[in-house]
Amino acid sequence: MVKTNSRRNQIDEILESLWKMKEEGEHSKEALLKYPQVKEEEGRLEEMEKENLIALDGKDVSLTPKGEAIAREIVRRHRLAERLFYELFELADKSIETTACSFEHILDASVTESVCTFLGHPRTCPHGKRIPPGECCRRFETEVRPLTLPLTRLKSQEVGQVVFIASQSRGRLERLAGLGIVPGAMVKVRQTDPSPVVRVGEAELALDQEVAKRIFVRRGHLPPRGQRPFRRGLGLRQRLRRGFRQR
Numbered sequence: 449m450v451k452t453n454s455r456r457n458q459i460d461e462i463l464e465s466l467w468k469m470k471e472e473g474e475h476s477k478e479a480l481l482k483y484p485q486v487k488e489e490e491g492r493l494e495e496m497e498k499e500n501l502i503a504l505d506g507k508d509v510s511l512t513p514k515g516e517a518i519a520r521e522i523v524r525r526h527r528l529a530e531r532l533f534y535e536l537f538e539l540a541d542k543s544i545e546t547t548a549c550s551f552e553h554i555l556d557a558s559v560t561e562s563v564c565t566f567l568g569h570p571r572t573c574p575h576g577k578r579i580p581p582g583e584c585c586r587r588f589e590t591e592v593r594p595l596t597l598p599l600t601r602l603k604s605q606e607v608g609q610v611v612f613i614a615s616q617s618r619g620r621l622e623r624l625a626g627l628g629i630v631p632g633a634m635v636k637v638r639q640t641d642p643s644p645v646v647r648v649g650e651a652e653l654a655l656d657q658e659v660a661k662r663i664f665v666r667r668g669h670l671p672p673r674g675q676r677p678f679r680r681g682l683g684l685r686q687r688l689r690r691g692f693r694q695r
């Protein structure tokens with residue numbers, strides 16, 4: 449890290465650690481100093497209290513609303529970066545942590561939104577910790593999601609376009625991607641009972657009910673003849689790489 453940033457980064461690390469402590473119901477200074485990124489520097493906490501970022505109370509330390517707002521953004525960037533590296537490069541746990549840590553200081557607000565949108569507004573990091581939602585997630589919930597419905601709500605012979613797949617499991621996403629079920633793909637329902645069967649490209653696929661419920665589509669029409677009605681999707685990793693390059 450650049451020297452001039454180190455004070456700021458140190459403050460960021462303390463704010464981030466306080467956020468994690470709050471998630472765990474901890475509030476003592478002692479617990480704070482156990483966090484590996486937090487270095488005990490003379491007067492740092494008092495300085496942060498003067499900046500109205502934290503409140504000190506005997507052995508306890510807590511975030512002020514101002515500190516909490518900053519911490520929330522840091523944690524959001526960190527966990528989004530983790531998910532990005534996990535999905536994109538299949539980084540192992542250890543390298544995810546170090547890379548995400550340096551990224552949280554670099555990503556600016558608009559890049560953070562693009563990354564979040566690109567990843568489908570994930571709710572948790574690869575470790576299962578909650579990602580604080582941003583403005584883009586709220587827009588997605590109010591503007592995009594209401595226009596979509598689970599694949600299981602389409603009737604037989606209806607056509608839909610896949611908008612997103614609500615799955616935390618990369619294995620499942622990859623299996624679906626391998627079958628051509630990716631955002632943008634057109635699917636036609638051939639059968640709904642006893643389990644959904646859909647046509648994607650040239651293939652007919654029988655889906656598990658639980659899986660089909662997590663595939664969200666927009667009801668659509670079959671494009672006119674002459675245009676390829678079904679396009680087999682790229683693999684998930686290819687798609688992620690391509691999407692990333694375009695940004």
Ligand SMILES: [Zn+2]
Nearest residue numbers: 530573574575
């Ligand atoms: Zn994590």
Ligand SMILES: [Zn+2]
Nearest residue numbers: 564569584585
């Ligand atoms: Zn979002």
